[in-house]
Amino acid sequence: MPGRQLYSTRTKWEFQIGYSRAVRDGEHVRLAGTAGLDEDGTPVPGGAAAQMRRAFEIAAGALREVGAEFKDVFMTRIYVKDATDIVDVAVVHGEVFRDIRPATTIVQAGFVDPAILVEIEMEALVRD
DSSP: OOOOEEEOOOOHHIIIIIOOSEEEETTEEEEEEEEOBOTTSOBOSSOHHHHHHHHHHHHHHHHHHTTOOGGGEEEEEEEESSGGGHHHHHHHHHHHHTTTOOEEEEEEOOOSSTTOOEEEEEEEEOOO
């Protein structure tokens, strides 16, 4: 079983705040709040659903880097800026997790960058 692994996407926030995008410690994986940002750290255009899809792309890469996949995820937390976006982001969540069905919470929240409309956190358990 691997020891503690840290994965960083090297965003300015990870450096300034001092956190990792994903941490794996043994079988346990935690993915930090992940927004739908482009390579320059700017929220992608197209609304909450587009940002959610981009957040899932980033999340998939981070999970892969620490040896996990979406099928290993047992908990997601979705944070939306505007409660009217819940249905749109829930549909995107369902596209990824319809058959996996992790425990999920959706809450309304504010973000560091007001252009961010949604973030997602994940917890996974990898049994080798």
